[in-house]
Amino acid sequence: MIERAINLRIPGPTPLSDEVRKDMGKQVINHRGKEFGIILKSTVERLKSVFDTNDDIFLFTASGTGGVEAAIVNTLSRYDQVLGFTYGSFGDRFIEIAETFGVNVMENDTEWGKAVSPEDVAEELSYFPNAKAVLIVHNETSTAQTVRLDEISAVIRRHREEVNPDLLFLVDGISSLGITPFKSSQWGIDVAITGSQKGLRVPPALAIVTVSERAWWASQHNDIPRYYWDFKKAKQFLEKDSPQTPFTPAVLEINALNNELERMLEQGLNMVYARQIETADHVRAGLENMGFELFGDQETASVGLTAIHYEHADQAVEKLMKMGLDIAGGQGKLAGGILRFGHMGAFTKDEIDKALDIVEKTI
Numbered sequence: 001m002i003e004r005a006i007n008l009r010i011p012g013p014t015p016l017s018d019e020v021r022k023d024m025g026k027q028v029i030n031h032r033g034k035e036f037g038i039i040l041k042s043t044v045e046r047l048k049s050v051f052d053t054n055d056d057i058f059l060f061t062a063s064g065t066g067g068v069e070a071a072i073v074n075t076l077s078r079y080d081q082v083l084g085f086t087y088g089s090f091g092d093r094f095i096e097i098a099e100t101f102g103v104n105v106m107e108n109d110t111e112w113g114k115a116v117s118p119e120d121v122a123e124e125l126s127y128f129p130n131a132k133a134v135l136i137v138h139n140e141t142s143t144a145q146t147v148r149l150d151e152i153s154a155v156i157r158r159h160r161e162e163v164n165p166d167l168l169f170l171v172d173g174i175s176s177l178g179i180t181p182f183k184s185s186q187w188g189i190d191v192a193i194t195g196s197q198k199g200l201r202v203p204p205a206l207a208i209v210t211v212s213e214r215a216w217w218a219s220q221h222n223d224i225p226r227y228y229w230d231f232k233k234a235k236q237f238l239e240k241d242s243p244q245t246p247f248t249p250a251v252l253e254i255n256a257l258n259n260e261l262e263r264m265l266e267q268g269l270n271m272v273y274a275r276q277i278e279t280a281d282h283v284r285a286g287l288e289n290m291g292f293e294l295f296g297d298q299e300t301a302s303v304g305l306t307a308i309h310y311e312h313a314d315q316a317v318e319k320l321m322k323m324g325l326d327i328a329g330g331q332g333k334l335a336g337g338i339l340r341f342g343h344m345g346a347f348t349k350d351e352i353d354k355a356l357d358i359v360e361k362t363i
């Protein structure tokens, strides 16, 4: 199983470094003890650099979707009118979760293969100036597209200044954190969500959220009940003399994340992002040279994964798997029509070439 993971090129989980694998095999420690408190505090501090914020940060033991649910149940109320922008299946899911809790979502659909534009956001806000929140996915993993979050954040800022200072901005950054620049505070994001298994390069198990002042205010006035996901409880435990989480966390995983973040920060985030672009360019050139047609608008193509048109994609995924390469097919309405080659995380050129070689020889 571990050997096969060398050729794991799905859009998350990403393959683990030897250091992370070693950390995951360590003896567990007391999650209410001092040693863990130091690790948790350090992890939160390092995460602040990746999110580029001084907002509160909480770690929940869950997959990324738990973080999306946490963002909604802590800030929104039943019947709130919110704007949900979608350009793929994870945007659809964001909306579905909000609707599950009785939130009234005005849905804006962008064709799959394109990214929601800042103009789309401005237009919707002009129709619904008093919307409580904007929900958006930064990097839509199902279509390999990324929105221009800096420009969208400028639209949000203007709307707050001119019309509605309380507008909440909730962003699913599950497949963008640690992959492409993210500026949570500068972009006025109230809750940014990520997961551990993509750009943060550790196994699946953690949902991580930031919480702004505006989000705290909203959480004191909303009416959706929560227990496990309660931000207030998370803050009370994190602020103990020895920081903790309210419930038993993924202790080994948090330690591994703390150490992986240290390595990423030592390397420098700008270097991490630059290498991600290099890798994406290399994959795209390789696939195009083989004659594949890239899927979607290349102006807004993701740096974390590459999608190509491919008929009978499911059979191709199976064939590649037999040759020791795991890549992903399409999701939802793109099932069977595209292949998605994941390249988020740290790869050497050789590792990418090895995977491209299997693609060339197999399909």
Ligand SMILES: Cc1ncc(COP(=O)(O)O)c(C=O)c1O
Residues within 6 Å of the ligand: 011, 012, 063, 064, 065, 066, 090, 137, 139, 140, 141, 142, 172, 173, 174, 175, 195, 204
């Ligand atoms: C953009 C985005 N949102 C949400 C999710 C769901 O995350 P998880 O499977 O960790 O719950 C993913 C996972 O691929 C994703 O890429």
